[in-house]
Amino acid sequence: MADDLCFFTKESFIIKPPKKNPLVLKMAVLIFVMVCGIYVCSTRIKRIGGQSSFSTLNIQVIEKKPCEAAIDIQPSEKPYLHFPKPKTFDRYFAILSTQRSGSGWFETLLNSHINISSNGEIFSVKVRRSNISTIVETLDRIYNLDWFTSASKNECTAAVGLKWMLNQGLMQHHEEIVEYFKTKGVSAIFLFRRNLLRRMVSILANSYDQNAKPLNGTHKSHVHSTHEAEILAKYKPTINTTLLIPNLKQVEDLVTKSMQYFKSTRHIILYYEDIINNHTKLLEVQEFLKVPQRDLNSRQVKIHKGALSSQVENWEDVKKTLKKTRYESFLQEDYKL
Ligand SMILES: *[C@@H]1O[C@H](CO)[C@@H](O)[C@H](O)[C@H]1NC(C)=O
Ligand SMILES: *[C@@H]1O[C@H](CO)[C@@H](O)[C@H](O)[C@H]1NC(C)=O
Ligand SMILES: *[C@@H]1O[C@H](CO)[C@@H](O)[C@H](O)[C@H]1NC(C)=O
Ligand SMILES: *[C@@H]1O[C@H](CO)[C@@H](O)[C@H](O)[C@H]1NC(C)=O
Ligand SMILES: *[C@@H]1O[C@H](CO)[C@@H](O)[C@H](O)[C@H]1NC(C)=O
Numbered sequence: 001m002a003d004d005l006c007f008f009t010k011e012s013f014i015i016k017p018p019k020k021n022p023l024v025l026k027m028a029v030l031i032f033v034m035v036c037g038i039y040v041c042s043t044r045i046k047r048i049g050g051q052s053s054f055s056t057l058n059i060q061v062i063e064k065k066p067c068e069a070a071i072d073i074q075p076s077e078k079p080y081l082h083f084p085k086p087k088t089f090d091r092y093f094a095i096l097s098t099q100r101s102g103s104g105w106f107e108t109l110l111n112s113h114i115n116i117s118s119n120g121e122i123f124s125v126k127v128r129r130s131n132i133s134t135i136v137e138t139l140d141r142i143y144n145l146d147w148f149t150s151a152s153k154n155e156c157t158a159a160v161g162l163k164w165m166l167n168q169g170l171m172q173h174h175e176e177i178v179e180y181f182k183t184k185g186v187s188a189i190f191l192f193r194r195n196l197l198r199r200m201v202s203i204l205a206n207s208y209d210q211n212a213k214p215l216n217g218t219h220k221s222h223v224h225s226t227h228e229a230e231i232l233a234k235y236k237p238t239i240n241t242t243l244l245i246p247n248l249k250q251v252e253d254l255v256t257k258s259m260q261y262f263k264s265t266r267h268i269i270l271y272y273e274d275i276i277n278n279h280t281k282l283l284e285v286q287e288f289l290k291v292p293q294r295d296l297n298s299r300q301v302k303i304h305k306g307a308l309s310s311q312v313e314n315w316e317d318v319k320k321t322l323k324k325t326r327y328e329s330f331l332q333e334d335y336k337l
Helices: 002-015 022-051 054-071 076-081 103-111 132-143 166-170 174-184 196-212 226-233 241-261 272-277 279-286 317-320
Strands: 092-099 114-116 160-166 188-192 267-273
Touching: 022 103, 092 103, 092 166, 103 114, 103 160, 132 160, 132 174, 160 166, 166 241, 174 188, 174 241, 188 241, 188 279, 196 241, 241 317, 267 272, 267 279, 272 279
Parallel strands: 092 160, 092 188, 114 160, 188 267
Antiparallel strands: none
């Protein structure tokens, strides 16, 4: 384009030779051609530079600069800032949770934010959690931003993370992982359910679905339409009342222990019910991750709605078992949708 422009103007100068002051005009044409030449040369150099192996590096630096400037850095926050490859700035987080606690839904909410990238349940793949070396290697890949999944965004990402279930090596290797979190500055987002009985219903229903697959033969842990949710919610599990209290206690202990293990890392504790009841919780999360506050949304549809009593086959037995125990509150309605 630059070339066309140059030749066109040069020609127009030549076609109309002026009569007055030919020397001045010749000089003017010469200077004009020189300027044009320099311009063309410099654009060529830029293009050649763009094709070199440093191109991605250059582009990254240019793109990341405005993001860096957009953030106020408090001295107390310095340990949580990162400058990995050339000059990018990132905040690292890990959503620590248990299965069927709304973490899938929560993660889609976070990923609806342009500056947050959560990479999913990376450690559901067993080899990645074989031992602490594979765990560290996997974490390094995520936090060095060279993990490209469908969930990850790279444009102006300010917070990078993953979803990690307590039973995915997190408890066994807690000492080394806490150490890693501290040195790398990874913040923990605990996400649990207050009502562990509801969680149990969700687990039983999900494992039923894994075998029965009422949705045209496909197993779905999360759904995106009310129609699908209604079909999945039709199944009412029967809860083994002998195992009920020991099971609830086991999960409760696991959750308490995880919070003890990771209490020295920077963290926030969230409950699924609180997020559903009060959307300002999501603002707290965004503040915790130091990203601009936005409305977060998810396309996921809740499978089990309404009263818990209508979702359990042997509700009367369950009620009797939990009456007068510390888990009695789980029988009550805890949220309305
Ligand atoms: C968030 O992303 C937008 C759009 O890419 C960008 O302009 C903004 O600077 C980013 N903010 C942060 C804190 O990175
Ligand atoms: C860790 O696990 C990986 C993959 O299973 C294996 O190749 C490696 O030898 C193990 N390392 C140690 C130190 O056990
Ligand atoms: C099963 O598949 C058919 C055809 O693709 C569709 O019309 C129907 O809604 C599906 N059923 C469920 C439960 O998803
Ligand atoms: C409940 O679980 C216990 C222990 O696994 C088992 O012995 C019992 O048969 C189960 N009860 C029912 C009704 O399935
Ligand atoms: C929602 O949560 C915020 C703090 O996160 C609290 O200040 C506010 O009172 C809560 N609102 C309701 C209706 O519970």
